[in-house]
Amino acid sequence: MKNWSIYIKDYKSYLKIERGLSDNSITNYLFDINRLVKYMDDNSIDVSPVYINEETIQQFIYHVATELNPRSRARLISGLKSFFSYIVFENYRKDNPLELIEVPKIGRKLPDTLSTAEIDALISAINLASNEGERNRAMLETLYSCGLRVSELIGLKISDLFFEEGFIKVTGKGNKQRFVPIDDLTQKYITIYKDGVRTFQNIQKGHEDTLFLNRRGKGLTRAMIFTIIKDLAKRIELNKIISPHTFRHSFATHLLENGADLRSIQLMLGHESITTTEIYMHLDRKFLRNIINTYHPRR
Template sequence: MNKWTTFITDYKNYLRIERGLAANSIENYVYDVYKLSDYLEVNGIDVSPLKVTEEIIQQFIYQSAAELNASSRARLISGLKSFFNFLLFEEYRNTTPMELIEVPKIGRKLPDILSTEEIDRLIGAIDLSKPEGERNRAMLETLYSCGLRVSELINLKISDLFFEEGFIKVTGKGSKQRFVPIGGTTQKIINGYCNTIRNHIAVQKGHEDTLFLNRRGKGLTRAMVFTIIKNLAKHINLNKTISPHTLRHSFATHLLENGADLRSIQLMMGHESITTTEIYMHLDRTFLSNIISAYHPRK
């Protein structure tokens, strides 16, 4: 529908220029708008984004609900709200058809975490006799000690390492950069990998500054890091479903357990909202009890 395409293109430009979102994030935002546009076309409803009504949106959501769980339905409604708020902001519309449409309440799933002993076992299972072993150990140590997302890990550059200052520069969601502290042990392991393994790899053009390389001298993919961690978990008979994100969750939880404040954890993890960081408050009720005992006047 051409009348939708124009507004979707404007919306994409807004997300890219005004919001500074990355290409993948932009596609996720507009996916739900395309679904609505396709629904209208299939059902012969000839209406532009400027004229679509709440009743039409309700019918679309109702028909979509049959194939969506509560979480996906909430994301669908959230995506449409963002689009129509954009039209409102740009004064294409005076009202939004999403105003009275409620997002379904969904339980917030607590992330899986590993104990420090389980992390030690996982890293200890790496075969250091193989060249990729040193790399894998450096990657897992970095994931856990710095709380990185897997995309941040694979895009880490040698020029992002500021070891003398005790920091690494991380490029997160929306190309936002932050500095994260890195401990001496992890620095030593990364230097060991660089000096004994990476220096002997024939680096492909365009990857000269990439820190973690595969055997062909190119950067690793997300899927490769997932596979490495899952194979290690299987090797030590770890009866948990884990991923690179599990190490990130464990990083935050262990910091909280040892007395770090939420604001510091938020900055290190690159969370835009403190609300995202607050989920870790639910993971260790013993820690919360200790906080009350230590600091409340009626302890």
């Protein structure tokens, strides 16, 4: 293919250095670009990103549309549009060939949540007789009470704990850092694990500061957190499909229901835009009615 690898390499550097995106986010951005390149290769279309036209890209989108749901198609178009916006920005071409291609309307998917009783039941189902039990209790309490993403949880360091001040330092998307309040109970469970279990492990080189470790003394993976949560859900016969992110959604929803303002929730969750946080306003109609009844000037 004509120079695609050069443009993709430059775009990757732009995403990493100027946008500050994580490796995982960059991989997602590049996946659909490489998919377009493979389609062109399979169909003997030999044209560079500078000269590819809207018709060729539209044919590619039609080609993959049958395999994708509307949300995935929207992500595909958005990702390609971002790439060609970069090409325009660097003055390699004057127009974005996706400018007139419509993104499917997908609506806004409301996140699943757990009740406080369900969260208590999941945590109570942890077997504290094992060393992993103390770790898992500390992890799930932290996941929920601090509203962390799973990547933020497994990346948490001992040096990120500022218990005297009542905060932990969290490294979120794009390596952006924020301080999140941590309650006394969660501090207690972390301390029990850290001082009573972790300190006796054979910790592998490079993981001396990693807070939550596996049996081999290394950091945990995202998949391990998913497995722990799914096993607990089975144990209590919870009839919901849940993931680590469900704890984060529940944290935000419960804060909102108890009267926290959206700006505070945005800061704690590390959302770049308030519109991302606003999704929680759709979760509890009863809560919204109470707000109107309490604060409306003509109540």
